[in-house]
Amino acid sequence: MGIDLVFKIAAVGIIVAVLDQVLHRSGRDDIAMITSLAGLVIVLFMIVEQISRLFNTIKSTFGL
Amino acid sequence: MNIFSIVGIAIAAAAIAVLLKRYNNVYSLLIGLAAGLLIFFMILNQIQPIFDEINKLMNGTKTDPKYVSILFKCLGVCFVSQIASDACRDAGETAIASKVELAGKFTVLLIALPLFGEIADLALKLMSK
Numbered sequence: 001m002g003i004d005l006v007f008k009i010a011a012v013g014i015i016v017a018v019l020d021q022v023l024h025r026s027g028r029d030d031i032a033m034i035t036s037l038a039g040l041v042i043v044l045f046m047i048v049e050q051i052s053r054l055f056n057t058i059k060s061t062f063g064l
Numbered sequence: 065m066n067i068f069s070i071v072g073i074a075i076a077a078a079a080i081a082v083l084l085k086r087y088n089n090v091y092s093l094l095i096g097l098a099a100g101l102l103i104f105f106m107i108l109n110q111i112q113p114i115f116d117e118i119n120k121l122m123n124g125t126k127t128d129p130k131y132v133s134i135l136f137k138c139l140g141v142c143f144v145s146q147i148a149s150d151a152c153r154d155a156g157e158t159a160i161a162s163k164v165e166l167a168g169k170f171t172v173l174l175i176a177l178p179l180f181g182e183i184a185d186l187a188l189k190l191m192s193k
Contacts, residue, residue, distance in 0.1 A: 003073050003076065003102065005102065006073070006076065006077050006098050006102065007080075009091060009094055010080040010083075010084060010091075010095060012091075013084045013087065013088060013091035014084070014087075016088070016091075017087035017088055020087075036088070043094050044094070046098075047094055047097055047098060047101075050098065050101045051101065053105075054101055054104065054105070054144075054147075055144070057108055058108070058140045058144060061108055061111070061115075061136075061140065062137055062139055062140030062143075063133050063136055063137060064141070
């Protein structure tokens with residue numbers, strides 16, 4: 001893990017924002033909502049992995 | 065833990081978060097969280113010598129190792145609850161952030177609870193002398 005994670009989240013965010021606007025303009029509001037939801041879930045999965053790693057590291061470092 | 069790389073990561077992440085805030089607030093929160101975790105990992109990877117030194121100093125003063133482990137546990141709880149409350153505060157949810165802090169405080173108190181009993185015992189012993 002490095003700064004790549006931040007860039008990955010930024011890329012997903014920008015792509016989802018563009019898709020959202022395009023779909024809103026073409027009048028498909030329902031699909032736009034699903035797209036933004038899917039992007040959010042993808043990013044959340046990326047973050048949750050790191051959070052679990054953080055918990056494991058803290059547990060082993062501080063002896064919790 | 066190269067301070068220059070941490071500064072670079074922080075500034076890049078802040079710029080991206082500000083950029084994305086216009087389109088979607090959630091992504092800026094998640095970028096803040098990711099950058100925070102990244103910097104935290106960089107710190108934790110290098111922190112071991114400090115712990116070893118503290119352990120050595122505590123061994124030199126003949127302190128019970130139980131107390132040192134309680135100290136480190138409290139430190140870990142503080143770090144975790146601070147990360148969570150900062151993320152909540154970034155998202156604008158100060159109420160949830162303060163609840164997380166409250167939970168962290170009580171957890172620290174719960175971990176340190178055996179010490180209070182020992183202090184009371186010590187005080188009673190001194191008084192009976």
